[in-house]
Amino acid sequence: MMPAAAFAHAIFAPTFLTGARMPYTLWSRGRMLGESDLGFVQVWENVKFGWFHPSPVGEKFIRVLTGTGPALMTLHKMMRDPVRVVARGVEAEPDADSPRDIRQTLEYADLASMVDELESLQLELRDPDGKVVAVQHMGVDDTHWKLSLVPKKIRRKLDRMYRPEPWEPESAPLPRYQLQIHLRDVPGRRLQVPGLDD
Numbered sequence: 001m002m003p004a005a006a007f008a009h010a011i012f013a014p015t016f017l018t019g020a021r022m023p024y025t026l027w028s029r030g031r032m033l034g035e036s037d038l039g040f041v042q043v044w045e046n047v048k049f050g051w052f053h054p055s056p057v058g059e060k061f062i063r064v065l066t067g068t069g070p071a072l073m074t075l076h077k078m079m080r081d082p083v084r085v086v087a088r089g090v091e092a093e094p095d096a097d098s099p100r101d102i103r104q105t106l107e108y109a110d111l112a113s114m115v116d117e118l119e120s121l122q123l124e125l126r127d128p129d130g131k132v133v134a135v136q137h138m139g140v141d142d143t144h145w146k147l148s149l150v151p152k153k154i155r156r157k158l159d160r161m162y163r164p165e166p167w168e169p170e171s172a173p174l175p176r177y178q179l180q181i182h183l184r185d186v187p188g189r190r191l192q193v194p195g196l197d198d
Contacts, residue, residue, distance in 0.1 A: 023128045024050075026058070026138075026179065028121040033058035033065070034140075036179040043193055046186040052140050052179035064117045065140040066177070071111040073149070078107055125181060134184040141178045 026033045038050035054062055078084065079102060102108050125133040147155065164170060 024133070024179075025126050026052070026140075027124050027126060028061065031057050033061055033121075033123075034177075034179075038179065038181065040178075041193055042191055045189045045191055046136075046183045047180065047188075048183070049178060049180045051175040052177040053175060054177065061121065062140075062142075062177070064114070064121065066142040066145070067114040068111070068118060068139070069141060070145055071107070071114045074107050075102065075111055078102060078105065133181070135181050136184040137182040139180055141180065143174070143176055143178060 023036075024038050025035045032055050034052050034054040036050040036052045038048040040049040042048055054065075058065070075098070079099070084101070098108060123138065125135050125138060127133055150158075
Protein backbone atom coordinates (compact mmCIF):
# COMPACT_ATOMS: atom_id res chain seq x y z
CA MET A 1 0.00 0.00 0.00
CA MET A 2 1.29 3.48 -0.95
CA PRO A 3 2.08 5.80 2.02
CA ALA A 4 -0.23 8.83 2.31
CA ALA A 5 2.53 11.34 1.53
CA ALA A 6 3.52 9.49 -1.65
CA PHE A 7 -0.14 9.17 -2.63
CA ALA A 8 -0.77 12.91 -2.12
CA HIS A 9 2.38 13.76 -4.09
CA ALA A 10 1.25 11.51 -6.93
CA ILE A 11 -2.11 13.29 -7.04
CA PHE A 12 -0.97 16.88 -6.61
CA ALA A 13 2.53 16.95 -8.15
CA PRO A 14 2.62 19.16 -11.25
CA THR A 15 2.98 17.47 -14.62
CA PHE A 16 6.16 19.29 -15.58
CA LEU A 17 7.73 17.36 -12.64
CA THR A 18 5.98 14.02 -13.11
CA GLY A 19 5.49 13.89 -16.88
CA ALA A 20 1.80 13.11 -16.34
CA ARG A 21 -0.77 15.16 -18.22
CA MET A 22 -3.11 17.70 -16.64
CA PRO A 23 -6.09 18.86 -18.63
CA TYR A 24 -5.68 22.66 -18.51
CA THR A 25 -2.71 24.98 -18.90
CA LEU A 26 -2.46 28.74 -18.30
CA TRP A 27 -0.52 30.74 -20.90
CA SER A 28 0.77 34.27 -21.33
CA ARG A 29 2.09 35.40 -24.71
CA GLY A 30 3.35 31.93 -25.65
CA ARG A 31 4.76 31.09 -22.20
CA MET A 32 3.18 28.37 -20.07
CA LEU A 33 2.65 29.80 -16.58
CA GLY A 34 1.24 26.65 -14.98
CA GLU A 35 -1.40 23.98 -15.04
CA SER A 36 -4.46 22.71 -13.26
CA ASP A 37 -6.86 19.82 -13.48
CA LEU A 38 -9.71 22.15 -12.37
CA GLY A 39 -10.74 19.08 -10.43
CA PHE A 40 -12.59 20.48 -7.42
CA VAL A 41 -16.26 19.54 -7.09
CA GLN A 42 -18.18 21.68 -9.55
CA VAL A 43 -21.27 23.33 -8.07
CA TRP A 44 -22.04 25.86 -10.82
CA GLU A 45 -22.06 24.94 -14.49
CA ASN A 46 -20.02 27.99 -15.50
CA VAL A 47 -17.42 27.93 -12.67
CA LYS A 48 -14.50 25.53 -12.20
CA PHE A 49 -11.75 25.41 -9.55
CA GLY A 50 -8.62 23.37 -9.01
CA TRP A 51 -5.10 23.42 -7.60
CA PHE A 52 -2.77 25.55 -9.70
CA HIS A 53 0.81 24.37 -10.16
CA PRO A 54 2.98 27.23 -11.47
CA SER A 55 5.74 26.39 -13.90
CA PRO A 56 9.24 27.86 -13.32
CA VAL A 57 8.22 30.74 -15.60
CA GLY A 58 4.88 31.08 -13.78
CA GLU A 59 6.70 31.40 -10.44
CA LYS A 60 8.26 34.62 -11.75
CA PHE A 61 4.79 36.07 -12.40
CA ILE A 62 3.02 34.73 -9.29
CA ARG A 63 3.00 38.15 -7.58
CA VAL A 64 1.10 39.57 -10.56
CA LEU A 65 -1.24 36.55 -10.83
CA THR A 66 -2.22 36.69 -7.15
CA GLY A 67 -1.80 40.41 -6.41
CA THR A 68 -5.26 41.80 -7.11
CA GLY A 69 -6.91 39.98 -4.17
CA PRO A 70 -4.75 41.58 -1.46
CA ALA A 71 -4.93 44.98 -3.21
CA LEU A 72 -8.73 44.80 -3.36
CA MET A 73 -8.90 43.79 0.32
CA THR A 74 -6.78 46.80 1.31
CA LEU A 75 -9.07 49.12 -0.66
CA HIS A 76 -12.17 47.48 0.82
CA LYS A 77 -10.89 48.12 4.36
CA MET A 78 -10.26 51.76 3.49
CA MET A 79 -13.75 52.23 2.07
CA ARG A 80 -15.40 50.68 5.13
CA ASP A 81 -13.34 52.70 7.62
CA PRO A 82 -15.94 54.41 9.85
CA VAL A 83 -13.70 57.46 10.35
CA ARG A 84 -13.53 57.95 6.60
CA VAL A 85 -17.30 57.63 6.26
CA VAL A 86 -17.90 60.26 8.98
CA ALA A 87 -15.17 62.64 7.77
CA ARG A 88 -15.78 62.41 4.03
CA GLY A 89 -19.33 61.18 3.66
CA VAL A 90 -20.26 58.56 1.08
CA GLU A 91 -21.54 60.72 -1.77
CA ALA A 92 -22.04 58.70 -4.91
CA GLU A 93 -20.55 59.64 -8.27
CA PRO A 94 -22.60 57.88 -10.94
CA ASP A 95 -19.77 57.42 -13.48
CA ALA A 96 -16.98 56.55 -11.00
CA ASP A 97 -15.93 53.08 -9.88
CA SER A 98 -14.79 54.44 -6.48
CA PRO A 99 -15.27 57.65 -4.46
CA ARG A 100 -12.94 60.56 -5.30
CA ASP A 101 -11.01 60.44 -1.99
CA ILE A 102 -10.27 56.74 -2.53
CA ARG A 103 -9.14 57.30 -6.12
CA GLN A 104 -6.49 59.73 -4.82
CA THR A 105 -4.77 57.17 -2.56
CA LEU A 106 -1.64 55.11 -3.14
CA GLU A 107 -3.67 51.98 -2.42
CA TYR A 108 -6.00 52.73 -5.33
CA ALA A 109 -2.97 53.38 -7.57
CA ASP A 110 -1.51 50.04 -6.45
CA LEU A 111 -4.71 48.23 -7.42
CA ALA A 112 -4.90 49.98 -10.79
CA SER A 113 -1.26 49.07 -11.44
CA MET A 114 -1.89 45.42 -10.48
CA VAL A 115 -4.87 45.21 -12.83
CA ASP A 116 -2.82 46.75 -15.67
CA GLU A 117 0.03 44.29 -15.08
CA LEU A 118 -2.40 41.36 -15.01
CA GLU A 119 -4.13 42.48 -18.23
CA SER A 120 -0.76 42.95 -19.95
CA LEU A 121 -0.06 39.23 -19.48
CA GLN A 122 -2.93 38.47 -21.91
CA LEU A 123 -3.75 35.25 -20.07
CA GLU A 124 -5.40 32.38 -21.86
CA LEU A 125 -6.50 28.97 -20.69
CA ARG A 126 -5.96 25.97 -22.97
CA ASP A 127 -7.62 22.56 -22.82
CA PRO A 128 -5.70 19.24 -23.15
CA ASP A 129 -5.78 19.54 -26.95
CA GLY A 130 -4.24 23.01 -26.82
CA LYS A 131 -7.44 24.82 -27.78
CA VAL A 132 -8.13 28.15 -26.08
CA VAL A 133 -11.05 27.96 -23.62
CA ALA A 134 -13.53 30.88 -23.75
CA VAL A 135 -13.24 32.37 -20.27
CA GLN A 136 -15.12 35.37 -18.91
CA HIS A 137 -12.88 35.65 -15.83
CA MET A 138 -10.05 33.69 -14.26
CA GLY A 139 -8.01 34.21 -11.15
CA VAL A 140 -5.19 32.60 -9.22
CA ASP A 141 -5.59 32.65 -5.43
CA ASP A 142 -2.84 32.32 -2.84
CA THR A 143 -4.28 30.06 -0.12
CA HIS A 144 -1.60 31.19 2.37
CA TRP A 145 -2.84 34.77 2.04
CA LYS A 146 -6.47 33.65 2.31
CA LEU A 147 -5.69 31.70 5.48
CA SER A 148 -4.09 34.82 6.95
CA LEU A 149 -7.56 36.43 6.82
CA VAL A 150 -8.96 33.77 9.17
CA PRO A 151 -8.68 34.80 12.85
CA LYS A 152 -5.82 33.07 14.71
CA LYS A 153 -8.18 31.41 17.18
CA ILE A 154 -10.09 29.70 14.36
CA ARG A 155 -6.84 28.76 12.57
CA ARG A 156 -5.57 27.06 15.75
CA LYS A 157 -8.87 25.20 16.10
CA LEU A 158 -8.67 24.02 12.47
CA ASP A 159 -5.06 22.94 12.97
CA ARG A 160 -6.11 20.81 15.95
CA MET A 161 -9.09 19.33 14.09
CA TYR A 162 -7.06 18.27 11.06
CA ARG A 163 -3.81 17.32 12.77
CA PRO A 164 -2.99 13.64 12.10
CA GLU A 165 -3.31 11.23 14.98
CA PRO A 166 0.02 10.02 16.44
CA TRP A 167 -0.26 6.69 14.59
CA GLU A 168 -1.04 8.33 11.23
CA PRO A 169 1.75 9.31 8.82
CA GLU A 170 2.28 13.00 8.11
CA SER A 171 0.49 13.96 4.93
CA ALA A 172 2.11 16.03 2.21
CA PRO A 173 1.20 19.73 2.30
CA LEU A 174 -1.44 20.84 -0.15
CA PRO A 175 -0.42 23.07 -3.05
CA ARG A 176 -0.37 26.79 -2.30
CA TYR A 177 -2.33 28.18 -5.28
CA GLN A 178 -5.80 27.66 -6.71
CA LEU A 179 -7.13 28.53 -10.15
CA GLN A 180 -10.75 29.51 -10.64
CA ILE A 181 -12.41 30.17 -13.98
CA HIS A 182 -15.78 31.51 -15.06
CA LEU A 183 -16.66 30.12 -18.49
CA ARG A 184 -18.05 32.44 -21.13
CA ASP A 185 -21.39 31.60 -22.78
CA VAL A 186 -22.16 28.85 -20.25
CA PRO A 187 -25.30 29.29 -18.11
CA GLY A 188 -24.75 29.82 -14.40
CA ARG A 189 -27.00 26.95 -13.36
CA ARG A 190 -26.40 25.12 -10.11
CA LEU A 191 -25.46 21.49 -10.63
CA GLN A 192 -26.70 18.51 -8.64
CA VAL A 193 -23.78 17.48 -6.42
CA PRO A 194 -23.96 13.94 -5.01
CA GLY A 195 -23.56 14.06 -1.23
CA LEU A 196 -24.54 17.74 -1.04
CA ASP A 197 -27.93 17.58 -2.71
CA ASP A 198 -29.06 14.15 -1.46
